[in-house]
Amino acid sequence: MFARMRADIAAIKERDPACPSTFSALTNYPGLWAVWWHRITHALHTAGFVWLARAISQSVRHHTGIEIHPGASIGEDFFIDHGMGVVIGETSVIGRRVTIYQGVTLGGTGKERGKRHPTIEDNVVIGVGATILGNIVIGHGSKVGAGAVVVQAVPASCTVVGIPGRVAVREGQRIETVDLHHEDLPDPVVEMFRALQHRIDRLENRLAHDEDIAQEDGRPAFPGSVADTESKG
Numbered sequence: 001m002f003a004r005m006r007a008d009i010a011a012i013k014e015r016d017p018a019c020p021s022t023f024s025a026l027t028n029y030p031g032l033w034a035v036w037w038h039r040i041t042h043a044l045h046t047a048g049f050v051w052l053a054r055a056i057s058q059s060v061r062h063h064t065g066i067e068i069h070p071g072a073s074i075g076e077d078f079f080i081d082h083g084m085g086v087v088i089g090e091t092s093v094i095g096r097r098v099t100i101y102q103g104v105t106l107g108g109t110g111k112e113r114g115k116r117h118p119t120i121e122d123n124v125v126i127g128v129g130a131t132i133l134g135n136i137v138i139g140h141g142s143k144v145g146a147g148a149v150v151v152q153a154v155p156a157s158c159t160v161v162g163i164p165g166r167v168a169v170r171e172g173q174r175i176e177t178v179d180l181h182h183e184d185l186p187d188p189v190v191e192m193f194r195a196l197q198h199r200i201d202r203l204e205n206r207l208a209h210d211e212d213i214a215q216e217d218g219r220p221a222f223p224g225s226v227a228d229t230e231s232k233g
């Protein structure tokens with residue numbers, strides 16, 4: 001047990017550059033307190049003391065701002081940074097070395113029964129304010145961007161961002177997004193007519209300008225033109 005607690009503290013010091021010491025980890029990290037209390041409530045829940053486990057977890061939520069249902073299964077080296085506003089649903093399963101930030105929800109869609117919360121595989125990072133809904137798997141080593149809303153499974157080693165969550169990076173390679181809003185795409189024919197109209201306007205302005213100067217000088221605007229020959233003849 002003590003080895004596990006030492007590993008929890010080491011995880012904070014390793015993953016949060018703002019944590020200077022073991023004392024700071026013990027006293028300033030509500031995420032650590034919430035995880036330790038969750039181990040107790042999870043044991044109680046598993047042993048059948050469901051009400052007591054829930055009551056304790058609600059009290060922990062009151063003090064830390066982090067709500068972890070006692071039924072959730074959480075692996076080693078789990079780190080919740082800052083913590084306020086984190087909600088982890090009853091049937092969530094979290095692997096090893098997972099990091100989450102404040103405001104993260106691992107919730108249900110409201111449409112499923114039984115296993116209705118996400119499974120987060122090892123080494124996943126979930127950014128501030130991200131929401132992951134439903135019985136979906138976030139694959140090993142993936143990152144969920146801050147503020148994303150994820151409702152579809154995410155393969156391993158991906159970065160998923162936005163609402164709804166889309167895979168932006170897979171195995172270190174950027175995924176180019178295709179713009180399917182064809183109504184917003186430029187029409188090449190219209191663009192060509194616009195360019196031609198612009199050119200004609202410029203030429204007309206230039207001709208008018210040349211004519212004005214020629215009139216002021218009393219000479220034909222376009223020497224050799226039909227109009228010029230008629231005026232001479």
Ligand SMILES: CC(C)(COP(=O)(O)OP(=O)(O)OC[C@H]1O[C@@H](n2cnc3c(N)ncnc32)[C@H](O)[C@@H]1OP(=O)(O)O)[C@@H](O)C(=O)NCCC(=O)NCCS
Nearest residue numbers: 101126127128143144145146147148159161162168169174
């Ligand atoms: C997603 C994240 C982990 C970066 O992962 P990454 O694999 O390095 O991804 P990149 O930075 O290469 O970004 C990939 C694409 O996603 C976009 N993107 C990155 N984070 C995003 C986010 N949170 N929301 C929307 N788009 C995002 C980038 O602009 C980029 O888009 P592009 O391909 O069109 O240029 C990071 O941006 C993030 O959100 N971290 C959360 C950290 C956090 O919560 N900190 C709280 C501290 S209190």
